Amino acid sequence: MSTNTDTNKYTILFAIGMVVVVGSLLAFTASSLKPNIKENERMEKQQNILYAMGINENGATDIVFVGTDKVAGEFSKYISKQLLINADGSSTENTEAYLIDVKKEQAKAKNGGIRLLPLFVGEKEGESFYIVPIRGKGLWDAIWGYVSLNEDMVIQGAFFDHAAETPGLGANIKQRYFMDDFVGEQLLTASGDFKGITVAKGNNDPKNLTKDDYEVDALAGATITGDGVSAMIKSDLKLYLPYFKNLKNQLN
Protein backbone atom coordinates (compact mmCIF):
# COMPACT_ATOMS: atom_id res chain seq x y z
CA MET A 1 0.00 0.00 0.00
CA SER A 2 1.55 3.24 -0.98
CA THR A 3 -0.24 6.51 -0.58
CA ASN A 4 1.03 9.76 -1.93
CA THR A 5 2.01 11.66 1.20
CA ASP A 6 2.58 14.92 -0.67
CA THR A 7 -1.00 15.83 -1.53
CA ASN A 8 -2.65 18.67 0.34
CA LYS A 9 -5.55 16.46 1.33
CA TYR A 10 -3.29 13.89 2.97
CA THR A 11 -1.27 16.59 4.71
CA ILE A 12 -4.34 18.21 6.21
CA LEU A 13 -5.88 14.90 7.27
CA PHE A 14 -2.59 13.81 8.81
CA ALA A 15 -2.30 17.09 10.72
CA ILE A 16 -5.85 16.79 12.03
CA GLY A 17 -5.37 13.14 12.98
CA MET A 18 -2.11 13.88 14.75
CA VAL A 19 -3.56 16.75 16.73
CA VAL A 20 -6.45 14.57 17.88
CA VAL A 21 -4.23 11.63 18.83
CA VAL A 22 -1.52 13.67 20.57
CA GLY A 23 -4.04 15.98 22.19
CA SER A 24 -6.06 13.18 23.72
CA LEU A 25 -2.93 11.34 24.78
CA LEU A 26 -1.64 14.40 26.63
CA ALA A 27 -5.05 15.18 28.11
CA PHE A 28 -5.42 11.58 29.28
CA THR A 29 -1.98 11.55 30.90
CA ALA A 30 -2.50 14.89 32.56
CA SER A 31 -5.93 14.11 33.99
CA SER A 32 -5.13 10.57 35.13
CA LEU A 33 -1.97 11.69 36.92
CA LYS A 34 -3.44 14.87 38.36
CA PRO A 35 -4.45 13.49 41.80
CA ASN A 36 -0.96 12.09 42.38
CA ILE A 37 0.73 15.28 41.25
CA LYS A 38 -1.57 17.42 43.42
CA GLU A 39 -0.81 15.27 46.44
CA ASN A 40 2.93 15.49 45.78
CA GLU A 41 2.71 19.26 45.50
CA ARG A 42 0.72 19.51 48.72
CA MET A 43 3.31 17.48 50.61
CA GLU A 44 6.08 19.53 49.05
CA LYS A 45 4.52 22.72 50.42
CA GLN A 46 4.44 21.23 53.90
CA GLN A 47 8.04 20.07 53.51
CA ASN A 48 9.13 23.53 52.35
CA ILE A 49 7.40 25.29 55.23
CA LEU A 50 8.94 22.91 57.75
CA TYR A 51 12.31 23.30 56.06
CA ALA A 52 12.22 27.08 56.50
CA MET A 53 11.73 26.71 60.26
CA GLY A 54 14.60 24.25 60.49
CA ILE A 55 12.68 20.97 60.53
CA ASN A 56 14.62 18.92 58.02
CA GLU A 57 17.08 16.08 57.74
CA ASN A 58 19.95 18.05 56.23
CA GLY A 59 23.44 16.67 56.13
CA ALA A 60 26.50 18.94 56.02
CA THR A 61 25.82 20.59 52.67
CA ASP A 62 22.75 18.95 51.16
CA ILE A 63 19.03 19.66 51.45
CA VAL A 64 16.91 16.82 52.79
CA PHE A 65 13.25 17.37 53.62
CA VAL A 66 11.38 15.35 56.21
CA GLY A 67 10.16 12.20 54.48
CA THR A 68 6.82 12.20 52.68
CA ASP A 69 5.64 9.41 55.02
CA LYS A 70 5.82 11.56 58.12
CA VAL A 71 5.49 15.10 56.75
CA ALA A 72 1.77 15.35 57.64
CA GLY A 73 2.47 14.38 61.26
CA GLU A 74 5.41 16.77 61.61
CA PHE A 75 3.42 19.55 60.02
CA SER A 76 0.57 19.30 62.52
CA LYS A 77 3.08 18.89 65.35
CA TYR A 78 5.21 21.95 64.66
CA ILE A 79 2.87 24.36 62.87
CA SER A 80 0.64 25.62 65.65
CA LYS A 81 -1.37 28.21 63.73
CA GLN A 82 -2.12 29.08 60.13
CA LEU A 83 -3.24 32.66 59.68
CA LEU A 84 -4.53 35.00 57.03
CA ILE A 85 -3.24 38.52 57.53
CA ASN A 86 -5.41 41.57 56.90
CA ALA A 87 -4.09 44.89 55.68
CA ASP A 88 -4.36 46.44 59.16
CA GLY A 89 -2.22 43.68 60.64
CA SER A 90 -5.03 41.72 62.29
CA SER A 91 -5.35 38.06 61.45
CA THR A 92 -7.86 35.24 61.15
CA GLU A 93 -7.11 31.55 61.52
CA ASN A 94 -7.51 29.28 58.54
CA THR A 95 -6.42 25.66 58.79
CA GLU A 96 -5.89 25.36 55.05
CA ALA A 97 -3.94 28.57 54.56
CA TYR A 98 -0.92 26.62 53.33
CA LEU A 99 -2.88 25.54 50.27
CA ILE A 100 -3.32 29.14 49.13
CA ASP A 101 -1.78 29.71 45.73
CA VAL A 102 0.44 32.78 46.08
CA LYS A 103 0.55 33.19 42.31
CA LYS A 104 -3.24 33.55 42.10
CA GLU A 105 -3.27 35.97 45.02
CA GLN A 106 -0.64 38.15 43.37
CA ALA A 107 -2.73 38.23 40.21
CA LYS A 108 -5.77 39.22 42.27
CA ALA A 109 -3.88 42.13 43.82
CA LYS A 110 -2.79 43.27 40.37
CA ASN A 111 -6.41 43.39 39.20
CA GLY A 112 -7.41 45.51 42.15
CA GLY A 113 -8.68 42.69 44.31
CA ILE A 114 -7.69 41.84 47.85
CA ARG A 115 -4.74 39.51 48.18
CA LEU A 116 -4.89 36.81 50.84
CA LEU A 117 -1.71 36.80 52.89
CA PRO A 118 -1.03 33.44 54.52
CA LEU A 119 1.36 33.15 57.45
CA PHE A 120 2.27 30.05 59.42
CA VAL A 121 3.26 30.10 63.05
CA GLY A 122 5.63 27.33 64.04
CA GLU A 123 6.74 26.36 67.54
CA LYS A 124 10.00 24.57 68.15
CA GLU A 125 11.80 24.23 71.46
CA GLY A 126 9.89 27.13 72.96
CA GLU A 127 10.69 29.47 70.09
CA SER A 128 8.17 30.90 67.65
CA PHE A 129 8.77 31.02 63.91
CA TYR A 130 6.65 33.13 61.58
CA ILE A 131 6.85 31.59 58.12
CA VAL A 132 5.85 33.60 55.08
CA PRO A 133 5.54 32.41 51.48
CA ILE A 134 7.00 34.69 48.81
CA ARG A 135 6.98 34.56 45.04
CA GLY A 136 8.65 36.48 42.24
CA LYS A 137 10.33 36.32 38.86
CA GLY A 138 13.72 34.87 38.01
CA LEU A 139 15.41 35.02 34.62
CA TRP A 140 13.28 32.43 32.81
CA ASP A 141 10.31 31.69 35.00
CA ALA A 142 8.86 31.95 38.48
CA ILE A 143 10.93 31.73 41.65
CA TRP A 144 9.42 31.34 45.10
CA GLY A 145 10.33 30.55 48.64
CA TYR A 146 9.44 30.40 52.29
CA VAL A 147 11.11 32.67 54.82
CA SER A 148 10.83 32.11 58.54
CA LEU A 149 11.15 35.19 60.74
CA ASN A 150 11.17 35.97 64.44
CA GLU A 151 9.13 38.74 66.08
CA ASP A 152 11.68 41.38 64.97
CA MET A 153 11.57 40.21 61.36
CA VAL A 154 15.05 38.75 61.58
CA ILE A 155 15.38 35.78 59.22
CA GLN A 156 15.61 32.41 60.95
CA GLY A 157 15.59 30.25 57.87
CA ALA A 158 14.92 30.49 54.16
CA PHE A 159 14.02 28.13 51.40
CA PHE A 160 14.07 29.10 47.73
CA ASP A 161 12.95 27.19 44.69
CA HIS A 162 12.51 27.92 41.00
CA ALA A 163 10.69 26.67 37.95
CA ALA A 164 13.31 26.92 35.25
CA GLU A 165 16.46 28.81 36.21
CA THR A 166 19.67 27.78 34.44
CA PRO A 167 21.27 24.73 36.07
CA GLY A 168 24.63 25.65 37.58
CA LEU A 169 23.87 29.38 37.57
CA GLY A 170 20.49 30.78 38.66
CA ALA A 171 19.35 27.34 39.82
CA ASN A 172 21.89 27.67 42.62
CA ILE A 173 19.45 29.77 44.63
CA LYS A 174 18.27 26.34 45.72
CA GLN A 175 21.68 25.51 47.20
CA ARG A 176 22.39 25.43 50.91
CA TYR A 177 25.25 27.93 50.71
CA PHE A 178 22.92 30.53 49.22
CA MET A 179 19.89 29.92 51.44
CA ASP A 180 21.92 29.69 54.62
CA ASP A 181 23.43 33.13 53.97
CA PHE A 182 20.05 34.65 54.75
CA VAL A 183 19.89 33.30 58.29
CA GLY A 184 20.31 36.11 60.80
CA GLU A 185 19.84 38.90 58.29
CA GLN A 186 17.58 41.76 59.35
CA LEU A 187 14.70 43.16 57.34
CA LEU A 188 13.94 46.21 59.47
CA THR A 189 15.96 49.32 60.16
CA ALA A 190 16.66 50.34 63.76
CA SER A 191 13.63 52.64 63.66
CA GLY A 192 11.38 49.77 62.56
CA ASP A 193 10.97 50.65 58.89
CA PHE A 194 11.07 47.93 56.27
CA LYS A 195 14.30 47.80 54.31
CA GLY A 196 14.58 44.25 52.92
CA ILE A 197 17.63 42.39 51.74
CA THR A 198 19.61 42.86 48.55
CA VAL A 199 21.44 40.06 46.84
CA ALA A 200 24.54 42.12 46.15
CA LYS A 201 27.58 41.62 43.97
CA GLY A 202 30.93 42.57 45.45
CA ASN A 203 29.66 43.38 48.91
CA ASN A 204 33.08 42.51 50.41
CA ASP A 205 31.45 40.07 52.78
CA PRO A 206 31.62 36.70 51.04
CA LYS A 207 31.50 34.79 54.32
CA ASN A 208 28.42 36.79 55.22
CA LEU A 209 29.62 37.66 58.70
CA THR A 210 27.97 41.08 58.82
CA LYS A 211 24.34 40.40 59.54
CA ASP A 212 23.06 43.96 59.72
CA ASP A 213 24.12 45.15 56.26
CA TYR A 214 20.85 44.15 54.52
CA GLU A 215 22.94 42.32 51.93
CA VAL A 216 23.88 38.76 51.08
CA ASP A 217 26.56 37.72 48.61
CA ALA A 218 25.32 37.16 45.06
CA LEU A 219 25.85 34.09 42.88
CA ALA A 220 28.33 34.33 40.01
CA GLY A 221 26.58 34.32 36.65
CA ALA A 222 23.11 34.66 38.14
CA THR A 223 22.56 38.40 38.36
CA ILE A 224 18.96 38.49 37.18
CA THR A 225 17.89 35.55 39.33
CA GLY A 226 19.56 37.22 42.32
CA ASP A 227 17.78 40.49 41.58
CA GLY A 228 14.55 38.50 41.46
CA VAL A 229 15.23 37.14 44.94
CA SER A 230 15.87 40.66 46.28
CA ALA A 231 12.70 41.93 44.60
CA MET A 232 10.42 39.22 45.95
CA ILE A 233 11.80 39.64 49.47
CA LYS A 234 11.21 43.37 49.31
CA SER A 235 7.76 43.31 47.76
CA ASP A 236 6.18 40.30 49.50
CA LEU A 237 7.63 40.42 52.99
CA LYS A 238 6.81 44.10 53.24
CA LEU A 239 3.10 43.27 53.15
CA TYR A 240 3.46 41.49 56.48
CA LEU A 241 4.96 44.50 58.28
CA PRO A 242 1.63 45.56 59.91
CA TYR A 243 1.21 42.08 61.38
CA PHE A 244 4.67 42.13 62.93
CA LYS A 245 4.07 45.65 64.29
CA ASN A 246 0.88 44.42 65.99
CA LEU A 247 2.69 41.35 67.24
CA LYS A 248 5.42 43.50 68.76
CA ASN A 249 2.84 45.66 70.56
CA GLN A 250 1.08 42.61 71.95
CA LEU A 251 4.29 41.07 73.19
CA ASN A 252 5.50 44.25 74.91
Next chain:
Amino acid sequence: MGLLSKKDAKLITDPLADNNPITIQVLGICSALAITAELKASLVMGIAVLFVLGIGNVVISLMRNIIPSKIRIIVQLIVVASLVIIVDQVLKAYAYELSKTLSVFVGLIITNCIIMGRFEAFALGNGPWKAFLDGIGNALGYALILLVVGFFRELLGSGTLFGIPVLGDPIEKTGLYSIGYENNGFMLMPPMALIIVGLIIWVQRSRNTTLIED
Protein backbone atom coordinates in the same frame (compact mmCIF):
# COMPACT_ATOMS: atom_id res chain seq x y z
CA MET B 1 31.87 -6.26 18.36
CA GLY B 2 29.91 -9.46 17.92
CA LEU B 3 26.58 -7.95 18.78
CA LEU B 4 26.58 -5.29 16.10
CA SER B 5 27.64 -5.47 12.50
CA LYS B 6 30.54 -3.23 11.51
CA LYS B 7 28.20 -0.73 9.91
CA ASP B 8 25.95 -0.60 12.95
CA ALA B 9 28.88 -0.18 15.32
CA LYS B 10 30.04 2.78 13.26
CA LEU B 11 26.71 4.47 13.96
CA ILE B 12 27.65 4.51 17.62
CA THR B 13 31.38 5.23 17.40
CA ASP B 14 31.37 7.83 14.63
CA PRO B 15 29.49 10.52 16.58
CA LEU B 16 31.92 10.08 19.47
CA ALA B 17 34.78 11.49 17.45
CA ASP B 18 34.88 12.08 13.69
CA ASN B 19 31.21 12.98 13.38
CA ASN B 20 30.64 14.47 16.81
CA PRO B 21 27.31 16.32 16.97
CA ILE B 22 28.77 19.36 18.73
CA THR B 23 32.23 19.79 17.27
CA ILE B 24 31.58 18.58 13.71
CA GLN B 25 27.84 18.81 13.02
CA VAL B 26 27.49 21.92 15.22
CA LEU B 27 24.25 20.65 16.76
CA GLY B 28 23.26 21.19 20.37
CA ILE B 29 25.61 24.12 20.89
CA CYS B 30 23.05 26.22 22.77
CA SER B 31 22.59 23.74 25.57
CA ALA B 32 26.32 23.06 25.65
CA LEU B 33 26.81 26.74 26.47
CA ALA B 34 23.94 27.02 28.91
CA ILE B 35 24.28 24.18 31.34
CA THR B 36 27.94 23.23 31.49
CA ALA B 37 28.85 25.43 34.44
CA GLU B 38 28.67 22.30 36.59
CA LEU B 39 29.58 18.68 35.86
CA LYS B 40 26.44 17.39 37.51
CA ALA B 41 24.15 19.40 35.24
CA SER B 42 26.18 18.25 32.21
CA LEU B 43 25.75 14.62 33.24
CA VAL B 44 22.01 14.91 33.87
CA MET B 45 21.48 16.67 30.55
CA GLY B 46 23.57 14.03 28.76
CA ILE B 47 21.49 11.19 30.20
CA ALA B 48 18.19 12.97 29.50
CA VAL B 49 19.15 13.58 25.87
CA LEU B 50 20.24 9.94 25.57
CA PHE B 51 16.74 8.78 26.51
CA VAL B 52 14.84 11.29 24.41
CA LEU B 53 17.00 10.96 21.31
CA GLY B 54 17.06 7.15 21.48
CA ILE B 55 13.29 6.83 21.79
CA GLY B 56 12.44 9.81 19.58
CA ASN B 57 14.60 8.54 16.72
CA VAL B 58 12.79 5.18 16.83
CA VAL B 59 9.35 6.82 16.87
CA ILE B 60 10.18 9.09 13.93
CA SER B 61 11.76 6.22 12.05
CA LEU B 62 8.59 4.11 12.47
CA MET B 63 6.50 7.02 11.21
CA ARG B 64 8.86 7.96 8.37
CA ASN B 65 6.67 6.58 5.58
CA ILE B 66 3.47 8.27 6.65
CA ILE B 67 4.77 11.73 7.58
CA PRO B 68 3.84 14.29 4.91
CA SER B 69 7.08 16.02 3.94
CA LYS B 70 5.50 19.50 3.97
CA ILE B 71 4.87 19.42 7.69
CA ARG B 72 7.58 17.03 8.81
CA ILE B 73 9.34 19.56 11.05
CA ILE B 74 6.13 20.27 12.92
CA VAL B 75 5.49 16.55 13.30
CA GLN B 76 9.00 16.05 14.69
CA LEU B 77 8.53 18.90 17.10
CA ILE B 78 5.23 17.50 18.34
CA VAL B 79 6.67 14.02 18.80
CA VAL B 80 9.59 15.24 20.89
CA ALA B 81 7.52 17.73 22.87
CA SER B 82 4.81 15.23 23.78
CA LEU B 83 7.39 12.56 24.63
CA VAL B 84 9.18 14.87 27.01
CA ILE B 85 5.99 16.22 28.57
CA ILE B 86 4.57 12.73 29.19
CA VAL B 87 7.80 11.59 30.84
CA ASP B 88 7.84 14.76 32.93
CA GLN B 89 4.24 14.20 34.08
CA VAL B 90 4.85 10.56 34.98
CA LEU B 91 7.94 11.53 36.97
CA LYS B 92 5.97 14.26 38.75
CA ALA B 93 3.38 11.71 39.80
CA TYR B 94 5.63 8.82 40.81
CA ALA B 95 9.15 10.19 41.34
CA TYR B 96 8.61 13.75 42.49
CA GLU B 97 12.13 14.40 43.81
CA LEU B 98 13.67 13.26 40.53
CA SER B 99 11.24 15.36 38.52
CA LYS B 100 12.27 18.46 40.50
CA THR B 101 15.85 17.91 39.39
CA LEU B 102 14.93 17.23 35.79
CA SER B 103 12.12 19.71 35.15
CA VAL B 104 14.52 22.55 34.36
CA PHE B 105 15.94 20.43 31.57
CA VAL B 106 12.58 19.81 29.89
CA GLY B 107 12.54 23.07 27.96
CA LEU B 108 16.18 22.68 27.02
CA ILE B 109 15.56 19.21 25.59
CA ILE B 110 12.53 20.15 23.51
CA THR B 111 14.36 23.04 21.89
CA ASN B 112 17.64 21.19 21.54
CA CYS B 113 18.61 21.24 17.88
CA ILE B 114 20.55 17.98 18.20
CA ILE B 115 17.21 16.18 18.51
CA MET B 116 15.54 17.82 15.53
CA GLY B 117 18.82 17.54 13.63
CA ARG B 118 19.07 13.78 14.01
CA PHE B 119 15.35 13.26 13.31
CA GLU B 120 15.69 15.21 10.11
CA ALA B 121 19.07 13.91 8.98
CA PHE B 122 18.83 10.27 9.98
CA ALA B 123 15.59 8.91 11.43
CA LEU B 124 13.48 10.06 8.46
CA GLY B 125 15.53 7.93 6.09
CA ASN B 126 16.48 4.83 8.07
CA GLY B 127 14.91 1.88 9.86
CA PRO B 128 14.15 1.89 13.59
CA TRP B 129 17.14 -0.19 14.74
CA LYS B 130 19.64 1.94 12.84
CA ALA B 131 17.86 5.08 14.04
CA PHE B 132 18.06 3.88 17.62
CA LEU B 133 21.81 3.28 17.35
CA ASP B 134 22.28 6.65 15.69
CA GLY B 135 20.35 8.32 18.51
CA ILE B 136 22.40 6.61 21.20
CA GLY B 137 25.67 7.35 19.42
CA ASN B 138 24.92 11.01 18.92
CA ALA B 139 23.66 11.46 22.45
CA LEU B 140 26.85 9.88 23.78
CA GLY B 141 28.99 12.12 21.60
CA TYR B 142 27.00 15.10 22.85
CA ALA B 143 27.33 14.01 26.49
CA LEU B 144 31.07 13.50 26.04
CA ILE B 145 31.64 17.11 24.95
CA LEU B 146 29.29 18.39 27.69
CA LEU B 147 31.30 16.54 30.31
CA VAL B 148 34.65 17.80 29.01
CA VAL B 149 33.38 21.40 28.94
CA GLY B 150 31.70 20.96 32.32
CA PHE B 151 34.91 19.57 33.80
CA PHE B 152 37.00 22.60 32.85
CA ARG B 153 34.33 25.17 33.66
CA GLU B 154 33.57 23.78 37.10
CA LEU B 155 37.22 23.15 37.97
CA LEU B 156 38.52 26.55 36.90
CA GLY B 157 35.37 28.52 37.71
CA SER B 158 34.39 27.13 41.09
CA GLY B 159 37.35 24.93 42.08
CA THR B 160 35.03 21.96 42.50
CA LEU B 161 34.13 18.76 40.62
CA PHE B 162 30.59 17.42 41.03
CA GLY B 163 30.26 19.99 43.80
CA ILE B 164 33.20 18.60 45.78
CA PRO B 165 36.01 21.10 46.44
CA VAL B 166 39.25 19.84 44.90
CA LEU B 167 41.49 22.89 45.05
CA GLY B 168 40.88 23.93 48.65
CA ASP B 169 38.55 26.52 50.12
CA PRO B 170 38.56 29.90 48.33
CA ILE B 171 37.16 31.76 51.35
CA GLU B 172 39.30 30.19 54.06
CA LYS B 173 42.32 30.34 51.69
CA THR B 174 43.44 26.73 52.00
CA GLY B 175 45.02 24.44 49.41
CA LEU B 176 45.91 26.15 46.12
CA TYR B 177 44.21 29.33 47.27
CA SER B 178 46.81 29.82 50.01
CA ILE B 179 49.45 30.62 47.39
CA GLY B 180 47.30 33.24 45.69
CA TYR B 181 45.28 31.18 43.21
CA GLU B 182 41.82 32.57 42.46
CA ASN B 183 38.75 31.06 40.85
CA ASN B 184 38.06 32.51 37.44
CA GLY B 185 34.47 33.75 37.63
CA PHE B 186 34.48 34.26 33.89
CA MET B 187 34.56 30.49 33.43
CA LEU B 188 31.01 30.37 34.76
CA MET B 189 29.77 32.60 31.94
CA PRO B 190 28.50 31.05 28.69
CA PRO B 191 31.18 32.69 26.48
CA MET B 192 33.87 30.56 28.12
CA ALA B 193 31.95 27.43 27.13
CA LEU B 194 32.10 28.62 23.55
CA ILE B 195 35.83 29.18 23.86
CA ILE B 196 36.35 25.70 25.33
CA VAL B 197 34.26 24.13 22.57
CA GLY B 198 36.41 26.09 20.12
CA LEU B 199 39.58 24.72 21.70
CA ILE B 200 38.21 21.16 21.48
CA ILE B 201 37.43 21.69 17.79
CA TRP B 202 40.96 23.03 17.26
CA VAL B 203 42.59 20.05 18.99
CA GLN B 204 40.37 17.58 17.17
CA ARG B 205 41.03 19.03 13.72
CA SER B 206 44.74 19.37 14.20
CA ARG B 207 44.94 15.69 15.13
CA ASN B 208 42.77 14.61 12.22
CA THR B 209 43.38 16.92 9.29
CA THR B 210 40.83 15.17 7.06
CA LEU B 211 38.13 16.94 9.08
CA ILE B 212 39.27 20.34 7.86
CA GLU B 213 37.10 21.71 5.06
CA ASP B 214 38.60 23.98 2.45
